[in-house]
Amino acid sequence: MENNVCPYCGAPIGEGISLCHECGKEIESIPSAPPPKGEKKGRNPYAVLAVLLVVIGGAAILLLTGILPNPLRQTAAAIVNGERISQEELDKKVEMFKKIYSQVNKTNFSGPEGERILNEIRKQVLNSLIQEKVLLTEAQKEKIAVTPQEIKERIETIKKSMNLSDKDFESFLKNHGMSMENFEKRVEKDTLIAKLLAKAEEKGMTQEAWVKELNARAKVEILQK
Secondary structure, rough: OOOOOOOOOOOOOOOOOOEEEOOOOOOOOOOOOOOOOOOOOOOOOOOOOOOOOOOOHHHHHHHHHHOOOOOOOOEEEEOOOOOOOOOOOOOHHHHHHHHHHHOOOOOOOOOHHHHHHHHHHHHHHHHHHHHHHHHHHHHHHHHOOHHHHHHHHHHHHHHHHOOOOOHHHHHHHHHHHOHHHHHHHHHHHHHHHHHHHHHHHHHHOOHHHHHHHHHHHEEEOOOOO
């Protein structure tokens, strides 16, 4: 997985991590659109404030032996530590980034070259979702929680930093294909991850080293072809 940099302070940001550990600003990693063949890769200066099934009894044995189809694998793009990343979730995020690249970079996704670029973006988005799932499942193991008040305060801080009214902020989210409800969920995930990374020091490790360890021991199965 590639490393990005914070658009505010330039600090290195791990793939899928949406909060800078240096300046503390909330961000969302946007995978860089691969350049057309023959062109040098440029840096994108933009960033966007961007289900487990219970099986019992004999059915579990049938699932394990493959006699019955595993519902966990159906319509899943990947399974991370026993939790699925749905195809729908992947498709929605890819469409969001496709819209951004079309508007910001004027990327043309038609033709063989456009299809190649879109496939590369899809791989990067999936990697980002996998990294996020690895961190969120670890946060769950650590029994880390985020209160509604914490989410509210973070959103207020973001709106204040952008100098936007409630109405303007909702319009901003809508223009980037996100509702306030979805953004609240995004902030909750970011806060969980931030709290998890803050625990690295307690374990005598750097955040980068701990994330590397979590990735190494994670059980990841990619089903997306």
